[in-house]
Amino acid sequence: MPQVIAPSYDPLDPEVIANPYPLFDALRTSTPVFWHEGMRSWCLTRYADCVQVLRDHKTFARDRRRAGDTVAGPSLSVQSLDPPDQTPVRHLFMNALRAQDLSHIETRAHELTRNLLAKLSSQPSFDVMPEIAMPVAVDAVSGLLGVAPPRIESFAEISDAIMRSMDAGLDPSTAEPGRIARVALTKLVDSWLNVDSQGLLGDVVRNSKGWPDQELTYIRNTIRVMFQGGYSTVTAAIGNVLHTLMTHPEGLELFRNGAPLETGVDELIRYDGPVQGTSRIAMSPCMIGGQQLSSGDMVVALFAAANHDPDQFDKPAVLDLLRSPNQHLGYGWGTHSCIGTTAAQATLRGLVGALADHPASLHSAGPAVRRRTATMRLFATLPAALSA
Numbered sequence: 175m176p177q178v179i180a181p182s183y184d185p186l187d188p189e190v191i192a193n194p195y196p197l198f199d200a201l202r203t204s205t206p207v208f209w210h211e212g213m214r215s216w217c218l219t220r221y222a223d224c225v226q227v228l229r230d231h232k233t234f235a236r237d238r239r240r241a242g243d244t245v246a247g248p249s250l251s252v253q254s255l256d257p258p259d260q261t262p263v264r265h266l267f268m269n270a271l272r273a274q275d276l277s278h279i280e281t282r283a284h285e286l287t288r289n290l291l292a293k294l295s296s297q298p299s300f301d302v303m304p305e306i307a308m309p310v311a312v313d314a315v316s317g318l319l320g321v322a323p324p325r326i327e328s329f330a331e332i333s334d335a336i337m338r339s340m341d342a343g344l345d346p347s348t349a350e351p352g353r354i355a356r357v358a359l360t361k362l363v364d365s366w367l368n369v370d371s372q373g374l375l376g377d378v379v380r381n382s383k384g385w386p387d388q389e390l391t392y393i394r395n396t397i398r399v400m401f402q403g404g405y406s407t408v409t410a411a412i413g414n415v416l417h418t419l420m421t422h423p424e425g426l427e428l429f430r431n432g433a434p435l436e437t438g439v440d441e442l443i444r445y446d447g448p449v450q451g452t453s454r455i456a457m458s459p460c461m462i463g464g465q466q467l468s469s470g471d472m473v474v475a476l477f478a479a480a481n482h483d484p485d486q487f488d489k490p491a492v493l494d495l496l497r498s499p500n501q502h503l504g505y506g507w508g509t510h511s512c513i514g515t516t517a518a519q520a521t522l523r524g525l526v527g528a529l530a531d532h533p534a535s536l537h538s539a540g541p542a543v544r545r546r547t548a549t550m551r552l553f554a555t556l557p558a559a560l561s562a
């Protein structure tokens with residue numbers, strides 16, 4: 175039985191959900207590698223320890239089949255496979271992403287945000303999540319993939335059930351609704367594959383013609399992950415980014431005075447990103463941060479804690495929109511790092527650029543409420559208003 179236990183870390187505790195960073199700081203100092211009984215996992219809070227795990231896919235498996243578990247067929251995608259099975263699928267999607275026009279993605283997000291802000295400026299207050307975050311996210315991901323945006327109300331429900339099932343380890347009741355939602359989303363993806371697709375999806379379909387059936391299944395499942403994962407993380411990121419800018423009005427002023435959007439949107443993800451962590455399984459006995467792990471042990475790399483590690487980031491609690499270099503883990507690291515990084519960055523540049531161009535400023539219009547989720551950090555409601 176592991177000895178280093180930190181009983182005080184409950185990712186679903188309302189105080190932790192409101193602001194996890196002080197607790198991560200305390201844990202990083204007292205017990206940087208600790209055993210979490212609820213998650214049956216070793217949790218890592220230091221940047222260096224997280225990177226050690228994420229860069230070494232031979233020792234730390236994502237593919238649970240390597241540890242003797244069964245993985246349902248529909249769950250086998252770029253996200254759940256490891257090299258060598260993962261390699262051709264990941265390359266296919268990375269190459270298709272490189273072929274997309276990122277400036278078009280940025281312009282599209284900029285125009286849509288500008289139009290939404292113009293409409294919202296006549297309202298006394300509004301909720302950022304349904305009024306800005308969700309429409310910009312669904313448009314960005316549909317545009318990237320080259321498909322018609324699905325009806326937001328029904329798609330948001332499907333996406334929500336899948337996003338919540340990421341916490342099935344902590345809350346098993348989320349697993350079955352997640353499975354049902356995946357079936358519904360697979361139907362939507364299949365309808366896209368039957369027509370002449372454009373964008374990233376078109377490239378993927380064309381460049382995988384003649385591939386073996388097994389790989390084609392991985393590809394189909396990966397399209398589902400791209401669409402739903404991309405939508406839910408961009409929605410969450412937009413809420414967090416706009417909340418940070420509302421609570422740091424000097425940030426928006428900096429952008430208005432010409433601060434580069436590139437470093438700015440990266441810092442906003444480091445400062446309060448949407449993805450809190452990821453898990454791997456140790457395939458052999460190993461040491462992390464002075465702690466001995468056994469073969470088969472689960473490890474959780476807490477991105478959010480690593481992104482505030484003072485050994486890696488000077489004054490990590492300070493929002494520094496000019497921070498450079500800024501090798502944060504908000505998009506992961508290594509063979510499972512985010513495939514959509516550059517598209518997400520372009521979308522956020524478009525969003526923040528439009529906000530900086532808008533004559534009025536965005537500010538809080540009531541208490542913001544976070545969702546009670548552990549893996550994804552996002553708002554349920556984020557009331558705001560636009561005024562000079």
Ligand code: HEM
Nearest residue numbers: 252253400404407411449452504505506510512513514518
């Ligand atoms: C600001 C927005 C986004 C953030 C913060 C983000 C963050 C992340 C993170 C942290 C991971 C790694 C998880 C792990 O190691 O287990 C990841 C993986 C992934 N992301 Fe994103 N993401 C974003 C947007 C997107 C978009 C727009 C897409 C696609 C349209 C996308 C597609 C993916 C895919 C397919 C993976 C799995 C990659 C693999 O396992 O090989 N993401 N993302």
